[in-house]
Amino acid sequence: MFSMSVSSSWFRSLLPILFIVAIHIGMGHEIFTQLSNSNVLLNLPYVLLFTALAVAQIFKQSRMGMLAIAQILAYAIIQLRLQTPLISGSTLLELSLLALLFPISCVICYAFHDSDLFTKEFLYYLIIQCLFFVWSLLILDYFNQGDFPDLFTQLLSSVPQVSRLPFILFLYLIVLSGITMLLLLRKNRKLDAIVYTSVLLISDVFVSFHMPHISSILFSISGIFLVLYVIAAGHEMAFHDRLTLLPGRAALDHTMKSLGRHFTIAMIDVDHFKQFNDNYGHDTGDEVLKLVASKLRQVKGKAKAYRYGGEEFTIIFKGKSTEEAFDYLESLRQEIQNYDMYLRNTDKRPKSDKMGRLKRQKDQPSNVVNITVSIGVSDSRSSRNPQEVIKSADQALYKAKKSGRNRVTV
Numbered sequence: 001m002f003s004m005s006v007s008s009s010w011f012r013s014l015l016p017i018l019f020i021v022a023i024h025i026g027m028g029h030e031i032f033t034q035l036s037n038s039n040v041l042l043n044l045p046y047v048l049l050f051t052a053l054a055v056a057q058i059f060k061q062s063r064m065g066m067l068a069i070a071q072i073l074a075y076a077i078i079q080l081r082l083q084t085p086l087i088s089g090s091t092l093l094e095l096s097l098l099a100l101l102f103p104i105s106c107v108i109c110y111a112f113h114d115s116d117l118f119t120k121e122f123l124y125y126l127i128i129q130c131l132f133f134v135w136s137l138l139i140l141d142y143f144n145q146g147d148f149p150d151l152f153t154q155l156l157s158s159v160p161q162v163s164r165l166p167f168i169l170f171l172y173l174i175v176l177s178g179i180t181m182l183l184l185l186r187k188n189r190k191l192d193a194i195v196y197t198s199v200l201l202i203s204d205v206f207v208s209f210h211m212p213h214i215s216s217i218l219f220s221i222s223g224i225f226l227v228l229y230v231i232a233a234g235h236e237m238a239f240h241d242r243l244t245l246l247p248g249r250a251a252l253d254h255t256m257k258s259l260g261r262h263f264t265i266a267m268i269d270v271d272h273f274k275q276f277n278d279n280y281g282h283d284t285g286d287e288v289l290k291l292v293a294s295k296l297r298q299v300k301g302k303a304k305a306y307r308y309g310g311e312e313f314t315i316i317f318k319g320k321s322t323e324e325a326f327d328y329l330e331s332l333r334q335e336i337q338n339y340d341m342y343l344r345n346t347d348k349r350p351k352s353d354k355m356g357r358l359k360r361q362k363d364q365p366s367n368v369v370n371i372t373v374s375i376g377v378s379d380s381r382s383s384r385n386p387q388e389v390i391k392s393a394d395q396a397l398y399k400a401k402k403s404g405r406n407r408v409t410v
Helices: 002-006 009-026 030-036 039-058 062-081 091-111 120-144 150-155 167-187 190-207 214-239 249-258 273-280 282-296 322-337 353-362 386-402
Strands: 163-166 263-270 303-309 312-318 340-343 367-370 373-379
Touching: 009 167, 009 190, 009 214, 039 062, 039 214, 062 091, 062 120, 062 190, 062 214, 091 120, 091 163, 091 167, 091 190, 163 167, 163 190, 167 190, 190 214, 214 249, 249 303, 249 312, 249 386, 263 273, 263 282, 263 322, 263 386, 273 282, 282 303, 282 312, 282 322, 282 340, 312 322, 322 373, 373 386
Parallel strands: none
Antiparallel strands: 263 312, 263 373, 303 312, 340 367
């Protein structure tokens, strides 16, 4: 229950807000004063963000690595360029450009796919950051020459009671924070959560820039969130299978350490899967695995399904014998066998969803196939060691295959 609450979209959206409120309330506290006077707080964002970058490489979460790069660059610019009063020189303009471009740098990571950091996609992201930097330098050069139009000067006007940041940028940051929050509430993916958290926390840095050491504090908090979300994404990748959305082999190994004294393990294998792949293609084979996984999730009797590997799956029944689990498994076998899977000609696939719907109303699918599975079952009466029981279930699965497939063998 606690885990579900922590991973809920509302918790993820409200937690950064609570941190911001707590920081603003406690800014005058002695603890913050002591931290602010030390070099630890000044360098902590770099440590956390580079740590997040390294962990993102380990878990192949390049989009979170992009967020780390965006925050490292933003914090470095603040520390190297914006440590003068906002009314002096081009400081306000530089802060405004940073406030304009940073949220875009965060949101733009949605255009890429996750992989390791040494890929063309990550290089493209770095090139985009370089283009942002060059564009900003051109704007600053134009400003320093004194040719800046009065219209832009008026746009940089602020409402001091709200923020020293130009008011139009204040509204811009509120809108983007709201959009990323709505995306988080709707889809609740880890990437949505960290994009929203990054945009919200760093936006508060720009809005509250007049407050001492606000950048070090909020960049540190953002870095902590980023490290935690990268680790969580890596954990999810290790414990969950992306194709079938079932827990994976690592999750199965973890579960088998705490099964108790009475349990049943079933091994399920899709019949003739290689032949099916050869005939219809790997994309259709993936759809078969997704279908089987969806049926496994519906098995009753407090069953827990896992993807063991390839076309093989595992179901664990805690506290049940093979006799008690048999009916559930037989129902599963029959349900998969009786399910009609429609195959369409991929060479004639319509170019748009609308054309596809119109075509489906006129034409029926050209091929209908039925998938079958073989199931081997064993329980803890054969051995208290789950690894031995799973080997026994594998042997039963082999017998089911040898006996003609599409059957449950104990």
